[in-house]
Amino acid sequence: MLSVKNLIDTYSLTADDITQILDTAASFEAINNRPGIKKVPALRGRTIVNLFLEPSTRTKSSFELAEKRLSADSLSMGGSTSSVVKGESLADTIQTIDAMNVDMFVCRARLAGTPQKITENTDAVVINAGDGKHQHPTQAMLDLYTIRKHFGHLDGLKVAIVGDLAHSRVCGSLAPALKTMGAEVTLVGPPTFQVDDPDWFGCPQTSSLDEVIEDMDVVYMLRVQLERMEGAAIPSKREYNRLYGLDMRRVNHMKENAIICHPGPMNRGMEINADVADCARSRILNQVNAGVLTRMAEMYLLLGGESNGISA
Amino acid sequence: MAFLLKGAHAVDPQVGLDEVVDVLIDGERVAEVGSDLEAGQDVQVIDATGKYLVPGLVDMHVHFRDPGFEYKETIETGSRAATHGGFTDVATMPNTDPVTDTGTGIRYQIDRGHAAGLCHIRPIGAMTRGEKGEALSEIGDMVLEGAVAFSDDGHGVQSAGMMRTCMEYIAQFDRVAIAHCEIETLSGHGVINEGKASTRLGMFGWPALAEELEIYRDIELCRLTGCPLHIAHISTVKGLELVKGAKAEGLPVTCEVTPHHLFLNEDDIDTTYNTNLKMNPPLRTPDDAAALREGILDGSIDCLVTDHAPHAAHEKDCEWEIAFFGTVGLETSLPLMLNNLVRTGKMSWQRLVEVMAVNPRSVLRLPKVKVERGSVADLTLIDPDREVTVTEDYLQSRSKNSAFLGQTLVGSATDVFVAGRRTLENGVVA
Numbered sequence: 211m212l213s214v215k216n217l218i219d220t221y222s223l224t225a226d227d228i229t230q231i232l233d234t235a236a237s238f239e240a241i242n243n244r245p246g247i248k249k250v251p252a253l254r255g256r257t258i259v260n261l262f263l264e265p266s267t268r269t270k271s272s273f274e275l276a277e278k279r280l281s282a283d284s285l286s287m288g289g290s291t292s293s294v295v296k297g298e299s300l301a302d303t304i305q306t307i308d309a310m311n312v313d314m315f316v317c318r319a320r321l322a323g324t325p326q327k328i329t330e331n332t333d334a335v336v337i338n339a340g341d342g343k344h345q346h347p348t349q350a351m352l353d354l355y356t357i358r359k360h361f362g363h364l365d366g367l368k369v370a371i372v373g374d375l376a377h378s379r380v381c382g383s384l385a386p387a388l389k390t391m392g393a394e395v396t397l398v399g400p401p402t403f404q405v406d407d408p409d410w411f412g413c414p415q416t417s418s419l420d421e422v423i424e425d426m427d428v429v430y431m432l433r434v435q436l437e438r439m440e441g442a443a444i445p446s447k448r449e450y451n452r453l454y455g456l457d458m459r460r461v462n463h464m465k466e467n468a469i470i471c472h473p474g475p476m477n478r479g480m481e482i483n484a485d486v487a488d489c490a491r492s493r494i495l496n497q498v499n500a501g502v503l504t505r506m507a508e509m510y511l512l513l514g515g516e517s518n519g520i521s522a
Numbered sequence: 523m524a525f526l527l528k529g530a531h532a533v534d535p536q537v538g539l540d541e542v543v544d545v546l547i548d549g550e551r552v553a554e555v556g557s558d559l560e561a562g563q564d565v566q567v568i569d570a571t572g573k574y575l576v577p578g579l580v581d582m583h584v585h586f587r588d589p590g591f592e593y594k595e596t597i598e599t600g601s602r603a604a605t606h607g608g609f610t611d612v613a614t615m616p617n618t619d620p621v622t623d624t625g626t627g628i629r630y631q632i633d634r635g636h637a638a639g640l641c642h643i644r645p646i647g648a649m650t651r652g653e654k655g656e657a658l659s660e661i662g663d664m665v666l667e668g669a670v671a672f673s674d675d676g677h678g679v680q681s682a683g684m685m686r687t688c689m690e691y692i693a694q695f696d697r698v699a700i701a702h703c704e705i706e707t708l709s710g711h712g713v714i715n716e717g718k719a720s721t722r723l724g725m726f727g728w729p730a731l732a733e734e735l736e737i738y739r740d741i742e743l744c745r746l747t748g749c750p751l752h753i754a755h756i757s758t759v760k761g762l763e764l765v766k767g768a769k770a771e772g773l774p775v776t777c778e779v780t781p782h783h784l785f786l787n788e789d790d791i792d793t794t795y796n797t798n799l800k801m802n803p804p805l806r807t808p809d810d811a812a813a814l815r816e817g818i819l820d821g822s823i824d825c826l827v828t829d830h831a832p833h834a835a836h837e838k839d840c841e842w843e844i845a846f847f848g849t850v851g852l853e854t855s856l857p858l859m860l861n862n863l864v865r866t867g868k869m870s871w872q873r874l875v876e877v878m879a880v881n882p883r884s885v886l887r888l889p890k891v892k893v894e895r896g897s898v899a900d901l902t903l904i905d906p907d908r909e910v911t912v913t914e915d916y917l918q919s920r921s922k923n924s925a926f927l928g929q930t931l932v933g934s935a936t937d938v939f940v941a942g943r944r945t946l947e948n949g950v951v952a
Binding site for chain 1: 716
């Protein structure tokens with residue numbers, strides 16, 4: 211059992227919650243790796259609504275596959291097909307779907323706080339699949355899974371999160387989760403991308419990747435949202451790549467066993483160079499794989515499953 | 523109609539009054555203040571034992587949304603809320619639709635106020651046409667029709683040159699320029715205080731500097747033009763320091779603060795994203811709020827105002843980033859001050875009367891109202907022990923977006939007299 215009813219943010223999760231999610235995900239790995247039928251009846255008869263109010267490819271397909279592998283009945287809606295674009299309020303949308311008796315909402319939204327708002331309009335379980343610049347807890351869990359799988363543990367690891375920190379829900383959820391698990395986090399980015407209050411995260415913040423990279427076990431590159439450049443927060447892709455991009459010169463300063471992560475989608479040649487993205491240290495596709503496992507675990511646990519109840 | 527208020531504790535620092543007296547109201551005026559006054563024929567006697575009688579309260583910063591947004595509030599419903607809260611006068615901000623930027627618009631406000639027949643509507647005119655910050659509005663025409671001050675409230679005037687022109691022009695009349703200070707290139711898409719709150723909740727920040735830099739600019743324009751300046755809804759330590767500095771130099775600068783900036787701060791905004799706490803300027807840090815409380819006690823802040831900002835349920839029952847800014851305030855302002863500052867002994871009754879009655883009249887260039895024979899009978903009677911619980915039913919405003927919903931507060935107005943007419947009677951609006 212998790213200590214929370216819904217998965218809205220990572221700072222509400224205890225170390226035990228996170229460990230349960232990661233351990234349960236590990237037990238799903240064998241199912242996912244089957245050559246034949248990658249499916250268990252764990253959530254047969256349960257109804258899950260994927261409400262994606264903002265475009266998403268990898269998160270949405272990851273959730274949909276996770277639901278199918280658990281035998282849940284799921285429905286995906288949002289974007290241009292939803293009534294939200296016709297001017298319906300969020301509360302009305304949720305109450306309408308809720309009236310059809312669903313067990314879970316998975317929500318991606320452009321506006322911070324949307325998943326919390328959903329919880330006020332339904333008794334169903336709510337999973338936050340990314341809300342504005344606020345939180346993306348399922349991304350954080352897949353990241354932790356990937357990192358733990360490589361090192362065998364999380365405590366004591368040094369992790370640099372690099373890039374557009376202030377506008378990143380990935381940073382907002384990953385940094386607290388890593389801290390909860392005993393890792394040390396350093397935030398790295400140009401001053402115009404730094405968070406307003408690093409003390410709230412309890413992490414040091416620096417604008418020099420080169421000064422910290424050789425101490426890091428994990429270098430986590432954030433995607434630069436190109437639309438942010440219009441506000442002149444950074445002068446050019448070229449300069450960003452030169453100062454903050456992960457290229458082979460920088461990779462060669464990393465510790466021998468250190469790894470590279472990125473939540474995708476990548477801007478190759480900007481925050482990460484192509485040869486780095488594809489090198490042996492890169493865990494980027496492992497992260498995608500872990501996404502299905504950890505989302506299976508989160509849905510399974512939140513809908514009442516026990517962490518020791520899975521048998522492949 | 524005549525009323526004899528028996529045994530009221532009258533407080534009026536303008537005449538050095540702080541004692542239990544009887545007050546006779548006859549027609550529009552105070553006919554007598556004394557002890558053991560006898561009621562003549564046709565005089566209604568009101569037992570005011572244990573209550574406080576003060577010059578009528580003035581809220582010099584409200585939004586009544588009329589014309590244009592009558593679904594949020596009208597001059598009639600807003601007047602009811604004001605009366606319920608203990609006010610005799612309110613100054614209405616001009617960000618209506620159309621913007622109140624002509625003499626005709628000013629006349630409409632006053633006429634509607636007369637039709638409602640509850641409190642004095644004191645209209646504030648827009649400094650620039652349409653509050654667009656581009657061209658002077660007909661300020662002189664508005665003065666002649668009864669405008670009490672000028673403001674583009676809701677926005678800062680972005681161009682320093684335009685603000686200079688406005689202040690130079692206003693300086694010829696005996697009126698203040700009220701400045702909503704916000705440099706929009708700094709506040710940007712901000713919806714919450716920049717710092718811990720914006721980081722914690724993942725939203726664009728509205729930095730203190732956007733307010734403070736414009737306060738500095740407008741103080742310098744006050745020095746240049748001689749136009750009296752009133753800083754609206756001050757919210758930060760640094761902004762207050764700038765105002766204190768200007769006052770120390772003898773510049774004609776005053777300022778106001780809202781109850782929500784005194785008694786709430788950014789830490790009150792939790793992950794429930796209660797949109798009734800979304801304000802412009804935003805709730806700041808606990809240190810800012812503490813400094814503002816100090817400022818209203820020590821005299822560096824002149825007036826208490828509510829920035830009463832009604833919004834319909836559907837404009838608040840939504841995601842924070844798209845919710846409208848503001849809280850209603852008229853019916854919680856006096857109870858909050860009594861409960862949080864007066865009852866706790868931090869603020870004297872004299873000081874309360876200064877910030878809620880005397881100083882706002884002075885800033886708006888209104889005639890003085892005193893608890894004194896011959897004064898117009900605009901008076902508020904307050905029961906310091908009367909408890910109110912802030913619920914949607916308690917609020918008579920058309921909108922219910924109060925940041926203080928659920929609070930129980932001790933102390934509120936029971937009776938209000940406007941030019942001798944009893945507009946609030948035992949807590950019930952006439």
